[in-house]
Amino acid sequence: MAENAASPTVTDQELCDLLEHELICALGCTEPIAVAYAAALARRVLGCEPEHMEVGCSGNIIKNVKSVTVPNSQGMRGVESAAVLGAIGGDAAGALEVLEGVTDADVARARELLAVDGYCAVSLVEAVPNLYIEVRAEALGHVAEVAISEHHTNVVRCTRDGVAVASMCPAARTGSVQDTCSGTCALAQVPPTEPQQAAGRPGLSLETILDFVEHGDISAAAPSLERQVELNRAISDEGLANPWGAEVGRTLLATRGGDIACRARARAAAGSDARMSGCALPVVIVCGSGNQGITCALPVITYAEALGADRERLLRAVALADLVAIHTKSYIGALSAFCGVVCAACGAGAAITWMSGGSREQIGATVVNTLGNVGGIVCDGAKASCAAKISAAVDAAILGHDMAMAGRGFRAGEGLVQETVEDTIASMGYVGRVGMKDTDVEILNIMIGKTDVEAC
Template sequence: MNISESDYKYILSVLKKELVPASGCTEPIAIAYAAATARFYLGEEPEKLTVKCSGNVIKNVKGVTVPNTGGLKGVRAAAIVGTLGGDHEKKLEVISNISDAVIKKIHELVDTDYCSVELLDTEEKLYIIVNAIKGDHICEVSIYGSHTHIVKIVKNGEILFDDESSDLKSESDTYDKNKFCLDNIIDFSDNVNLDDVKEILERQIEFNINSANEGLSNNYGITVGATLKEGATNVFELAKAYAAAASEARMGGCNLPIVTNSGSGNQGITVSVPVIIYAREKNIDKDTFYRALTLSNLMAIRIKIGIGKLSAFCGAVSAACGSAVAITYIEGGRKQQIEYTIKNMLGNVSGVVCDGAKISCALKIASALDAGAIAHKLAMKNQVLEKDTGIIKEDIEETIDGIGRLGSEGMRETDKVILDMMTAGHC
């Protein structure tokens, strides 16, 4: 094992931090979490809520069904369900247990002036401020940078909590890319003590496949997953069908938990479900399977470090790159073929834009996985896009960093246009 002990521990800690369960799309759940926390510290049920969100949060909440709300969508539904029935201690599973009485009350309040929503003027992609108000009492909770990263709690002007150490930075901004170089990622995956990762991987396998089965069994969205499964003629098509089905269930309001990757349930689905199905259909031994799944998760995290949690760059692309790399690994590909898979993938579909979380994410996941299958097949024949083919560089780290720059810097204006188109000036 070439990876140092300190780098090993660092990568393991990030892996455990990023692979966490969430019930529902993570942006509305983050709002619900902030609202539940505000209500808890207020100490009583508020008579009014104000919610301020960055544009990317609004974009990712607008079109997705919030679980346990009786089919409601949007910021108001997320904030109200978190306030009335949320358990802030459960974090991204904050609204996993909501009573029928609470759901009824949400429907009574969602179209009133109980909750007001504002767009925050900020460059930060993930920023949420919730105020819970009762008479002269007010509690404000701020989330910044990642979905459960509370940076401040203020009640009646008194600061109850202030995470000064965050310096208002996204948590992923502090990740060390040097420790997450491809050599370290491969070495970690090759040599990780499986007892260190078995628990989080088995939870990811169980939760995400359960959601795939739910999506295949019931009519969510336009039944992308079920339709693809009907016509599947090979393992790649079957893997694509299961992943699309899991996404449709999640975007359609299914309350089953998903294990996320890089703050996203859809990315958690895309890095895991195709690898699970591929390994199952090919009868891959568990040791190889767990190591491939580890590699898939780490590859997606590495790409997202540069892009950030939220962007106009569709996260299905980075996650599908992880899956493609894992399949290359399963098929005996080593560093060269893994590099080739990454380059072939990122040189193909790096222009897919994110126009918010919604039911059609299943289609983008399916398309990204198609590109991943192509990238893998070419790599196994030692075919790769040459350096300077568009944004592809000779050095793999430069290539990945370039994708990060494209997603974080290059798509800023794209993000603004998408948000304007989606909201028409309204939250």
């Protein structure tokens, strides 16, 4: 596996900083939580309970919020529920843990307001980045507006009566990540008409990641990696212990749980079972996704236990999984019709091969084998079936690992598989970023009833 000589050098500290930036805590599915965060911030800027709210979202946000349970909401779902609960009981300083302190009284008040016809109007915003949310809150003759774009806590507009109020925008920190609203809000009144085109992170490659994992100083990222292991294991344990969602994880363990590959799939799926159904336990996210953070961690934890890996090796393996997921997903962008857990499964498979003593060529082959198998699973929104997609992606990664360790794999020219692992990642990323744009639109149209499937 040849290293890209043109790539700039990436230092250990830069990779630790990248992990610190990515590995943040979130309560519930990140899309409804981002809606709740924007609404809580709008309430804070407004200074009182809104008398009326308007929420505009990109198609991908609507798709990912439609069917998941908002945490601490007592079973509510949808954009309206996330926004109103965020405005009533959310703490904007909590960022992606905005709903952690919601009370029964907050839920009751949110239900009252949701029952008022027209209290919260939701609309689709077109020609914006795939991840885009705007909230307009009105009360006592004043208007607060907040917009989030590209990343779940990236505030690009924060105004009261049309005037930027960066001083009221909380520079909330989650881990080491700071929200961005620094006085430039007034210059960002109109979102970009086209999303930023992802084309990979400069300097990041499988070679640089492996150099870091094998020889680098990971100490600066170790606390975040420890938190990922502990929190994501906890929600997985909850998903296995109790009947959350479609119980994909529990089903796997009950039917074929004696096999390590099945246990790895089950533990990852169980975390999603709980999370998609409103479990109030926090998770550490990767690539803006709790499901991806779970997928990176739980299969690696399962194999580390079986292999007798010490804590240092486990943390380095999880760092490998996270960074491969980040690298692979960077070619696609934040939200897409391409299911992101495939990228996370590539990372988990690479880490399993690394822990098993595989060579760099075998680690690369694991990634290629995984992409050549399940690359292109569609994302039709966040919901209970995400757990099943995690199971399928992890199964493909483990098969990819087994094939690679046996010296077997998919060859260049077979479909999207290219001559190198980096070119294969890029080709699959192009399909997810560009090729699946129309797919994304049609999925959304079906979900919101704009397409008559029977007529088709």
